[in-house]
Ligand SMILES: *[C@@H]1O[C@H](CO)[C@@H](O)[C@H](O)[C@H]1NC(C)=O
C-alpha cells in the first residue's frame with residue numbers, strides 16, 4: 071500500500087518537474103532565439119531538466135563513451151523505452167543538436183511549446199511526404215552548420231510485442247547515407263527497474279548509457295541502407311543485453327522479470343543479488 075502511494079506521489083512530482091523544466095525551456099528558447107543562438111535552447115533546457123530530476127527524484131545517468139559525441143555532424147540513434155527517455159536526453163543532449171519527435175507532442179502544454187520554440191523537427195506519422203520534407207530540411211541544416219540530429223528509429227511501441235528493440239524505421243539511415251554523415255548508435259540500459267507503470271515501479275537509481283563508435287556512411291549506396299539499419303539494430307541489441315537492467319533501489323516495486331533474473335543469480339551466490347538489486351546513495355552520487 072505504502073509503495074503504491076509513493077509510486078503515485080513520485081509520478082506527480084515528476085510531472086511537476088517536467089512542467090517547470092519545460093517552462094524554463096520556453097523562456098530559454100525565446101531568449102536564445104532573440105540573441106541568435108536558438109541552437110543552444112535544447113541543450114540549456116536538457117541540462118536544467120536533468121539536474122532537477124537528479125536532485126528531486128534521485129535519478130542519475132552514467133555515460134560511457136561520451137567523447138564520441140564531440141565530432142559533429144552526426145546522426146544519433148537510440149533505443150526508445152518510456153518517458154524516461156527524456157531524462158536520458160536531459161543528460162546526454164549535446165550542444166547544437168536537435169531532436170526529432172512525433173508531431174502530436176507539439177500540443178502537450180509547456181513541453182510542446184518548448185519543443186516548437188527550440189527548433190524540434192516534428193514528424194507527421196500520417197503524412198510520409200511532410201515527414202520527408204522536414205527531414206530533408208533538417209539534413210541540410212545539420213550539414214551546413216555541423217549539427218547533430220537525434221532520432222529514435224524504432225517503430226511505434228506495440229503492447230503485443232516482447233521484442234526489446236523493435237524493428238527500425240529507415241529514415242535516420244536514409245538521411246545519413248544521403249548526407250554522408252556518420253551514425254552514432256546509443257544504447258540505454260533497461261529502465262523498467264526505475265520506472266514502469268504496469269508494475270507501479272518508480273525507484274531511485276542509475277541508468278547506463280553507452281555511446282558506440284560512429285559508423286561512417288560515405289561509402290554506402292542506397293541499396294545498403296536496409297542492411298545497415300539491421301546491423302545497427304543487432305549491434306544495439308547485443309549491447310542492451312550486456313548492459314541489462316538499470317541499477318535501482320526498491321523504493322516502490324521491481325518488475326517480476328527482474329526479480330526472477332536476480333533469483334537465478336542468487337543461486338550462484340547470495341551476495342551477487344544484493345549488488346544487482348540495490349544501490350546506496352553514495353553509489354548513485356559516485357556514478358555521476
Ligand atoms: C526491460 O525489461 C522488461 C521487464 O523484464 C521487459 O519487458 C522489456 O522488454 C525490457 N526492455 C528493454 C528495452 O530491454
Ligand SMILES: *[C@@H]1O[C@H](CO)[C@@H](O)[C@H](O)[C@H]1NC(C)=O
Nearest residue numbers: 072073320321322323324329
Ligand atoms: C520491494 O518493496 C516492496 C515495498 O516495500 C515490497 O512489497 C516488495 O516485496 C519488494 N520487492 C523485492 C524484490 O524486494
